[in-house]
Amino acid sequence: MKQLLTALLVCVVCGFAETPPAVAIHNARIVTVSGPVIAKGTVVVRNGLIEAVGENVAVPADAMVVEGEGLTVYPGLFDGLSTLGQPAAAAAPATNGGRGGRGQATPAVATGAPAAAATPIPRGPEDRPQTTSWVKVADEISGTDRRMEAVRSAGFTTVASFPTRGIFAGQGAVIDLLSDEKPGEMVVASPVGQYISITRTGGFGGGFPSSLMGYIAYIRQIYIDMEYYRREKAAYAKDPRGKQRPDYDRALEGLMDSPRILLPANRAVEIERILSLARELKQPAVIYGGRETFRADAIAALKKDNVPVLVSMKWPEKSRDADPNEGDSLRTLETREKAPEAPAALARAGVKFALYSDGLESARDLERAVKKAIDAGLTREDAVRALTLSPAEIFGVADRVGSIEKGKIGNLLVTRGEIFDERTKVEMILVDGRKYTPAAAAPSGGRGGAVTDGAGNGEGIR
Amino acid sequence: MKKLLLAAVAAMAPLSAQTYVIRNATVMTVSKGTIRNGSVVVKDGKIAEVGEKVTIPPDAKIIDASNQYLMPGIIDCHSHIAGDGGINEGSTSVSSMVDIKDIINPEDIAIYRALAGGVTTANILHGSANAIGGRTLPLKMRWGKDAQGLIFQGATPGIKFALGENPKRAGNPTGLPINTLSARYPATRMGVEDVIREAFNEAKAYKAEWDAYDAKKARGEQATAPRRDLQLEALKEVLEGKRFVHVHCYRADEILMMIRLADEVGFKVRTFQHVLEGYKVAKEIAAHGAGASTFSDWWSYKVEAFDAIPFNAALMTRKGVLVSINSDDAEQMRHLNLEAAKAMKYGGLSEDEALALVTLNPAKQLGIDQEVGSIEVGKDADLVIYDKNPLSAYSKVQKVLIDGNIYFDRDNEVTAWKTKEAEKQKLIEKERQSQPRGGQGITTRRPQQ
Numbered sequence: 006m007k008q009l010l011t012a013l014l015v016c017v018v019c020g021f022a023e024t025p026p027a028v029a030i031h032n033a034r035i036v037t038v039s040g041p042v043i044a045k046g047t048v049v050v051r052n053g054l055i056e057a058v059g060e061n062v063a064v065p066a067d068a069m070v071v072e073g074e075g076l077t078v079y080p081g082l083f084d085g086l087s088t089l090g091q092p093a094a095a096a097a098p099a100t101n102g103g104r105g106g107r108g109q110a111t112p113a114v115a116t117g118a119p120a121a122a123a124t125p126i127p128r129g130p131e132d133r134p135q136t137t138s139w140v141k142v143a144d145e146i147s148g149t150d151r152r153m154e155a156v157r158s159a160g161f162t163t164v165a166s167f168p169t170r171g172i173f174a175g176q177g178a179v180i181d182l183l184s185d186e187k188p189g190e191m192v193v194a195s196p197v198g199q200y201i202s203i204t205r206t207g208g209f210g211g212g213f214p215s216s217l218m219g220y221i222a223y224i225r226q227i228y229i230d231m232e233y234y235r236r237e238k239a240a241y242a243k244d245p246r247g248k249q250r251p252d253y254d255r256a257l258e259g260l261m262d263s264p265r266i267l268l269p270a271n272r273a274v275e276i277e278r279i280l281s282l283a284r285e286l287k288q289p290a291v292i293y294g295g296r297e298t299f300r301a302d303a304i305a306a307l308k309k310d311n312v313p314v315l316v317s318m319k320w321p322e323k324s325r326d327a328d329p330n331e332g333d334s335l336r337t338l339e340t341r342e343k344a345p346e347a348p349a350a351l352a353r354a355g356v357k358f359a360l361y362s363d364g365l366e367s368a369r370d371l372e373r374a375v376k377k378a379i380d381a382g383l384t385r386e387d388a389v390r391a392l393t394l395s396p397a398e399i400f401g402v403a404d405r406v407g408s409i410e411k412g413k414i415g416n417l418l419v420t421r422g423e424i425f426d427e428r429t430k431v432e433m434i435l436v437d438g439r440k441y442t443p444a445a446a447a448p449s450g451g452r453g454g455a456v457t458d459g460a461g462n463g464e465g466i467r
Numbered sequence: 468m469k470k471l472l473l474a475a476v477a478a479m480a481p482l483s484a485q486t487y488v489i490r491n492a493t494v495m496t497v498s499k500g501t502i503r504n505g506s507v508v509v510k511d512g513k514i515a516e517v518g519e520k521v522t523i524p525p526d527a528k529i530i531d532a533s534n535q536y537l538m539p540g541i542i543d544c545h546s547h548i549a550g551d552g553g554i555n556e557g558s559t560s561v562s563s564m565v566d567i568k569d570i571i572n573p574e575d576i577a578i579y580r581a582l583a584g585g586v587t588t589a590n591i592l593h594g595s596a597n598a599i600g601g602r603t604l605p606l607k608m609r610w611g612k613d614a615q616g617l618i619f620q621g622a623t624p625g626i627k628f629a630l631g632e633n634p635k636r637a638g639n640p641t642g643l644p645i646n647t648l649s650a651r652y653p654a655t656r657m658g659v660e661d662v663i664r665e666a667f668n669e670a671k672a673y674k675a676e677w678d679a680y681d682a683k684k685a686r687g688e689q690a691t692a693p694r695r696d697l698q699l700e701a702l703k704e705v706l707e708g709k710r711f712v713h714v715h716c717y718r719a720d721e722i723l724m725m726i727r728l729a730d731e732v733g734f735k736v737r738t739f740q741h742v743l744e745g746y747k748v749a750k751e752i753a754a755h756g757a758g759a760s761t762f763s764d765w766w767s768y769k770v771e772a773f774d775a776i777p778f779n780a781a782l783m784t785r786k787g788v789l790v791s792i793n794s795d796d797a798e799q800m801r802h803l804n805l806e807a808a809k810a811m812k813y814g815g816l817s818e819d820e821a822l823a824l825v826t827l828n829p830a831k832q833l834g835i836d837q838e839v840g841s842i843e844v845g846k847d848a849d850l851v852i853y854d855k856n857p858l859s860a861y862s863k864v865q866k867v868l869i870d871g872n873i874y875f876d877r878d879n880e881v882t883a884w885k886t887k888e889a890e891k892q893k894l895i896e897k898e899r900q901s902q903p904r905g906g907q908g909i910t911t912r913r914p915q916q
Contacts, residue, residue, distance in 0.1 A: 128559050217552020218565040222697055229695045274574055277613055335887060338894040
């Protein structure tokens with residue numbers, strides 16, 4: 006009974022933010038990311054924005070003061086690719102009977118029922134299979150996603166949330182992790198890109214496309230159609246008299262609205278393949294996955310095309326159910342050994358990259374994953390940047406989030422100890438200036454608390 | 468370790484072509500007979516000189532091939548290796564929008580194994596799930612290069628067609644969906660013919676639209692480009708002779724159907740593939756000008772493949788058909804020299820004729836015989852050294868050159884085994900030690916995909 010009461014209390018504390026008029030964190034170490042580290046300084050957040058930051062900043066009289074002695078302030082962490090904030094069943098079904106375009110790297114939002122017998126089966130690109138490019142996450146966002154609590158407790162204030170079902174899954178948004186606010190308040194920017202997946206779903210029968218080359222051909226045709234559509238529309242807009250008006254095509258409109266596309270690639274071969282496709286499509290591209298970006302050839306290719314990469318923090322591991330008598334190839338062993346070296350290698354080469362959770366949801370798992378990259382050579386500064394300013398830059402929102410600068414959104418992470426250390430404790434999280442206390446469990450404490458478990462079970466990802 | 472890696476990389480991807488002289492070999496040129504004690508000079512990736520006596524360039528590296536055999540690199544006219552994510556776009560009866568070029572996987576180990584079997588070029592085909600399949604292209608087995616680096620530059624691309632059981636069974640005769648398998652027209656051989664004819668009717672209309680546009684533009688008139696359609700574009704290229712048609716087939720009747728249909732539509736079949744009943748209609752195939760790419764003695768794996776004989780290649784050759792022997796299989800691909808040799812036993816082809824089945828003839832079928840297929844001055848230095856006569860079951864590939872670079876060397880391969888094994892053990896050990904005690908890994912458990 007007492008336990009239940011405590012749990013309830015914890016939930017109440019975590020779930021609702023305090024909203025003081027102003028918060029001043031005083032005498033703390035401040036990692037601004039965009040500028041040098043301030044050894045001892047003050048940050049003031051008012052009305053959701055960073056009002057001041059520096060060594061000699063006066064604490065306003067009306068501010069709630071946090072004594073920062075022994076504390077470090079970071080910009081709130083930014084998960085470069087996530088499905089957070091999307092109610093499990095919200096993703097619109099693909100037009101042609103959700104054949105369940107399973108997300109390549111990011112877990113898909115609850116897969117729908119298999120194709121109903123009545124739905125027409127796509128015969129070719131003209132049927133626009135597995136395409137919901139017009140769907141905007143910003144329209145579907147909700148603060149009731151229970152996973153948010155755990156992720157925020159790990160220090161994340163912001164995520165790039167994308168729909169992940171289908172070939173052209175829809176348009177993502179950068180959102181702040183505010184619980185129980187009006188969904189509209191959560192959206193920092195939208196749309197920030199189009200999520201594309203090229204997962205093979207079957208062989209004989211079924212609908213088009215069913216092979217990797219089919220997926221690529223489809224994507225290529227869509228872009229050809231988009232160019233044609235654009236031209237037709239422009240010609241009509243210029244002089245509609247006496248002309249047949251072009252049909253409105255929401256699939257193409259959705260793609261035209263997307264400032265950039267997210268394309269999956271893990272192996273070096275895939276990275277080169279996708280880069281070559283992206284060159285053809287002539288739309289700014291971001292690669293997600295990036296498992297083999299530790300390889301020099303993959304890095305060189307990315308650098309040459311100046312394409313940023315979102316690196317999954319779900320490092321490849323030997324399957325727990327692996328047959329002990331079944332040997333892995335040298336190649337597989339090398340990939341497992343070297344995958345966590347990728348962020349360090351990318352940083353050294355000067356390739357723009359950000360890290361993303363890829364389904365890791367508990368504070369402990371996230372912290373361990375980052376630690377693994379640090380152990381493999383990534384500097385702590387680069388690790389912080391890859392989870393703050395870099396994703397903000399990749400999604401074009403560095404003018405409002407990603408670093409501690411005057412005028413930016415008041416997203417802060419306050420820790421006792423250096424971030425990503427096992428014993429480090431998250432003391433406080435500010436999202437849009439609203440103060441959240443992390444869930445009961447410390448980052449190193451067990452499975453991340455009851456809230457995480459609940460959320461984990463609640464998500465219909467299987 | 469780092470040095471080793473560098474060495475490995477250097478071995479995998481030769482930077483610039485070295486000048487070589489391969490000396491004292493039995494040179495089987497295929498096109499110009501066999502030189503008992505001959506030498507070949509390889510310079511700038513090309514064959515510079517062939518003969519009993521050659522001038523040795525000062526910078527040349529000598530490869531002594533005494534008591535060994537040198538032949539042109541083997542060309543496989545029908546292979547499905549080196550592709551990622553499936554080689555069948557079986558969801559539609561006309562998948563000419565898809566392209567093998569988009570899914571080349573240069574890391575497929577089958578490439579290296581084919582290389583170790585003397586193959587230097589392979590025609591990578593789309594599967595046979597549908598009447599009109601995807602776009603295809605020949606690759607060189609340049610193991611270690613990236614996808615672009617494998618492409619046989621300048622070769623005419625192809626397209627796969629398929630007749631008979633495969634394209635019709637991918638549908639089903641009821642015309643209704645069965646479980647998850649959707650009904651896909653066609654379900655009969657008649658339907659296959661109709662699908663191809665209808666597709667070309669559409670392609671002709673598409674071509675007319677573009678031709679009109681091109682003509683207008685050429686006259687300097689105002690014109691708006693029609694919508695590009697990847698599916699029809701490939702068929703337009705077939706009508707223009709810019710894309711070779713490789714037709715999967717077995718039975719004599721469907722071969723004749725295809726010839727008549729091609730004549731009616733107005734294109735040429737470049738090769739009939741498998742073509743196990745080709746011996747029955749060899750004259751017709753030859754008259755159409757098509758090549759035939761078959762197996763030596765592989766049949767009876769389905770009803771339409773029953774009426775086959777090992778004399779097929781020889782009989783078609785004697786009737787004037789340009790014949791090659793292909794693998795259609797990553798394992799068979801590694802001993803195509805022996806597959807060719809069988810045509811000497813069954814049908815009495817000469818040594819040169821047998822070797823041509825896997826070298827010069829497939830080169831001609833793919834339209835790349837100016838570059839490869841025989842040992843002639845000016846051709847690409849795609850060469851294989853065997854320790855014994857390659858038409859013997861005791862022969863083993865020693866070295867393989869492509870464009871004058873050594874891509875396979877048995878000596879290096881064998882000596883590298885130990886280091887590779889040691890490296891592997893080291894990684895296994897490291898992983899074992901780094902595993903947290905009690906088997907507590909990352910706590911989140913989710914399906915991988």
